[in-house]
Every structure is written in structure tokens, then in C-alpha cells.
Amino acid sequence: MGGLRRELLDRILIVNARHLRRVPAIYEAHFNEYRPHRSLGQAAPLRALPDPVEDDIKVIRRDRLGGLIHEYVQVA
Numbered sequence: 559m560g561g562l563r564r565e566l567l568d569r570i571l572i573v574n575a576r577h578l579r580r581v582p583a584i585y586e587a588h589f590n591e592y593r594p595h596r597s598l599g600q601a602a603p604l605r606a607l608p609d610p611v612e613d614d615i616k617v618i619r620r621d622r623l624g625g626l627i628h629e630y631v632q633v634a
Contacts, residue, residue, distance in 0.1 A: 561589075569626055584622055592629045 566585045572578045590604045620629045 570623060581623060588622055588627050588629060
């Protein structure tokens with residue numbers, strides 16, 4: 559809960575009850591599916607790290623919550 563408050567709620571203005579329900583849900587999905595965790599060897603809790611690739615890779619960035627959170631995805 560502390561991380562949610564420090565990383566998200568201290569930096570975004572909640573405008574109504576619907577927004578209050580949606581913002582933590584987006585953050586939870588980001589935290590569990592995309593955000594790297596040191597204790598997991600930079601993997602996310604619900605997604606393992608992909609095998610290393612030696613070729614040139616292209617990475618795209620997806621902004622969440624108006625650019626407050628950035629998610630990076632490897633493109634084939």
C-alpha cells in the first residue's frame with residue numbers, strides 16, 4: 559500500500575469515484591505484469607523474463623495513466 563501511495567496517488571489527482579477505482583486497478587496490473595522486481599531477478603511476479611536475444615531488437619513504449627507509468631515491450 560505504501561508503494562501505491564508514494565508511486566501513484568501522491569502524483570495524480572483523483573477526480574471521482576470511478577477514477578479512484580480505475581487508477582489502482584491499472585497500477586496493480588502494471589506492478590504484477592510489467593514492473594521488474596529486484597528480488598525476482600528483474601522479472602515481474604506474473605511474467606517470467608524472456609530468453610536473451612542477440613539480434614537487433616525494437617522496443618516500443620506504452621504510456622499508462624497519462625504518462626505517469628511507462629511500459630516497454632519488445633516487438634518482433
